[in-house]
Amino acid sequence: MASALAALSVMLVGLSAVALVVASGWWGGVEEAGSWQQAMSITGSAWVLTFGVPLRLMGVDYTLIPWGLVLGQLWLGHQAGRWLIRVVKPRSMRPLLASWLLSSVFIAGAVAAVSVVSDVPDVQTSARRALATAFALSIVAVGSGMWRSSHLLRETVVRIPTVIRVIVRSSFAGFAALVGMAAIIATIAAATSFGEIAEVFMALDPTVFDTLVLVVLSLGYVPVLVSWSLGYLVGAGVSLGPDVLVSPFVPAIPPTPLPAFPPLAALPEASGPGSWALPVLVVLSGAFIGLLVSRLAAREGPLVRLAIGFLAALLSAVLTYAFLWLGTGSLGDGRLAGIGPDPGLGALLAGVGLIIGALPTSVLRARRKQRPLTAVGQNRQNVPIVGDQSSVPDTDPVA
Secondary structure, X not given: OHHHHHHHHHHHHHHHHHHHHHHHHHHHOOXXXXXXXXXXXXXXXXXXXXXXXXXXXXXXXXXXXXXHHHHHHHHHHHHHHHHHHHHHOOOOHHHHHHHHHHHHHHHHXXXXXXXXXXXXXXXXXXXXXXXXXXXXHHHHHHHHHHHHHOHHHHHHHHOOOHHHHHHHHHHHHHHHHXXXXXXXXXXXXXXXXXXXXXXXXXXXXXXXXXHHHHHHHHHXXXXXXXXXXXXXXXXXXXXXXXXXXXXXOOOEOOOOOOOOOHHHHHOOOEOOHHHHHOHHHHHHHHHHHHHHHHXXXXXXXXXXXXXXXXXXXXXXXXXXXXXXXXXXXXOOOHHHHOEEOOHHHHHHHHHHHHHHHHHHHHOOOOOOOOOOOOOOOEOOOOOEXXXXXXXXXXXXOOO
C-alpha cells in the first residue's frame, strides 16, 4: 500500500506541474487553443517525455531529451523513497527491497499507461520505451532516497571492499570535476552571448504564458548544453549536421541555420588560440583523481595505487561517454536529425587525459592527519568515569 501511494504521489505531482505549463501555453499563447481533449493528450505526452522518452511530433522524431525536466522526476522519486523508509520502517532487507521494487513497478506502469492513453496521431510516445526508461529511472531515484534514509543500505555499502569503493569514489570525483568545468565554460559562453540570446527571444515575440513555456524548456536543456560543453572541453566538439563541427580546433564555423531557440545562440562561432589549452583541464581532473586515490588508499603500495588510479580514470571515462551520449539526438528532420558530441571520441580523449593526469599523482604518498588520542578513563567532556582508578592521584612514589 505504501509503495502504491508513493507512486501515486510521484504521478500526481509530476502531472500537475506539467499540466500547469502546458495549460499556460495552450490557452494563453499566440496560437489558437484547441479542445481540452487535445490539451490532455499533450499533457500526458509531455509528462512521459520528462521520463526520458523520445517524442514524435507531427511525424518527426525528437530524441534530444530535455534532461533538466528528467531531474525533476528523479527528485520526486528520491523524496518518495525517503517517505517509504519513514512509513515502512524496514528492519531487514526483504521489506526494503520489496517496497523499492513495487514502487518502481507502479511508477513505470503509470508512465506506460499514460503513454498509451495520450497517444494521438500528432503526438506519440513509445509505451515500451516508457515502461523500460521509467522503471530504470525509478530504481535509481527511489533507491537514492532509501539509501539516504535507511541504515540498512548504507551498511551494505560499507561491506564492499575498500579498493572498489576508492575506485568508484575517485572516478565520480574526477567526472564531477569535468562536468563542473564544462558548466563553467557553458556559463561563460551564455554570458558572452547574452545579446544574441536576447535577440532570438525578442524575435519570437512571446506572450507572458509563452515565455513561461520557453523558460521551462530552456532550463530543461541546460544539462544538454553542459554535455555539449564537455564535448567541446575534451576536444571532441559538437556536431550540428553532416558538415558543421563546433570544436576548439576549428578556427571558424560556417554560418549555420539553427532553430529559433534562445540557448542555441550561446554556441561559439569561432575559437581563439586559448581554446587549444582546454584539454589541459582534463589532465588536471585526472591529477585530482590521482590525489584522491593517494589519500584514500594511503596504506597501499605504489603499484596498487597506480592500478587504482588507472581503473578510476577508465571508469570516469565511461561516465563521460554516458554523459556525452545523453547530449546526442534529433531536433527535427534533415540536417538536425543527428546532432551533439561524438560519445566514443569524447570518452577516448577524456580517458587519455585523465590517465595522463592520474598516474603520476596516484603514486604520491599522502599523509593522513593523526587524530588526537583520548585517555581511556575519560569521556568526551574529560570527566573521570565513575569507578576508574586511573583518575585517582597515586600517592605511592614507588608504585
